Amino acid sequence: MIVLTRLTRDPLDVAAHLEAVASPRAGASAVFVGTVRDHDPDAAGAVVTLEYSAHPDAERILSEIAARAESAHEQDAAGLRVAVSHRLGALGVGEAAIVCAVSSAHRADAFEVARDVVERVKAELPVWKRQLEADGTAGWVGLGDLAEAGP
Numbered sequence: 001m002i003v004l005t006r007l008t009r010d011p012l013d014v015a016a017h018l019e020a021v022a023s024p025r026a027g028a029s030a031v032f033v034g035t036v037r038d039h040d041p042d043a044a045g046a047v048v049t050l051e052y053s054a055h056p057d058a059e060r061i062l063s064e065i066a067a068r069a070e071s072a073h074e075q076d077a078a079g080l081r082v083a084v085s086h087r088l089g090a091l092g093v094g095e096a097a098i099v100c101a102v103s104s105a106h107r108a109d110a111f112e113v114a115r116d117v118v119e120r121v122k123a124e125l126p127v128w129k130r131q132l133e134a135d136g137t138a139g140w141v142g143l144g145d146l147a148e149a150g151p
Contacts, residue, residue, distance in 0.1 A: 002070060004083035005063040007054055007127075017083040017101035025079030026103035030110035032118050034098040036091045040141070046134040050141075052088045052097065055126035062086065065124055069116045078105040084117055086127055 004020045014033055021029055036050050055061075066082050074080055084100040091097055098121060102114040132138045 006085045007059045009089040012096040012099045020083040021081040021103035028107035028110040029103040030114040032100045038093045049132040051130040065120045
């Protein structure tokens with residue numbers, strides 16, 4: 001069951017995600033928290049901020065991603081519950097950009113589904129990030145050939 005999918009400019013609450021997936025049927029919960037780090041292999045200096053922006057359909061696509069991950073595992077994962085949120089706007093180092101919580105009857109299923117959701121979000125969600133460095137330089141990250149133009 002998908003219990004929460006959302007894009008928000010508000011800080012992400014890990015405890016709220018865990019609470020959302022809580023269930024008497026759950027014997028395990030797995031949580032992934034992706035945070036802004038102070039470095040990037042492509043950055044010339046220290047990273048200070050990531051600015052996330054999204055396509056207007058991104059929230060719907062996030063729901064679809066969670067649903068596809070759930071359906072791929074639902075036969076094996078009893079009592080599966082999924083909550084996933086992604087931040088938008090300017091985030092400083094250490095702030096959570098994505099939280100994914102999954103509960104299931106067994107830990108292996110919870111871990112597997114959480115990883116599947118996060119990998120699908122990374123590959124499919126139309127959310128872009130602009131990286132700002134300490135020296136004032138900025139650039140779009142993960143756009144491939146579109147990096148110079150930005151979204």
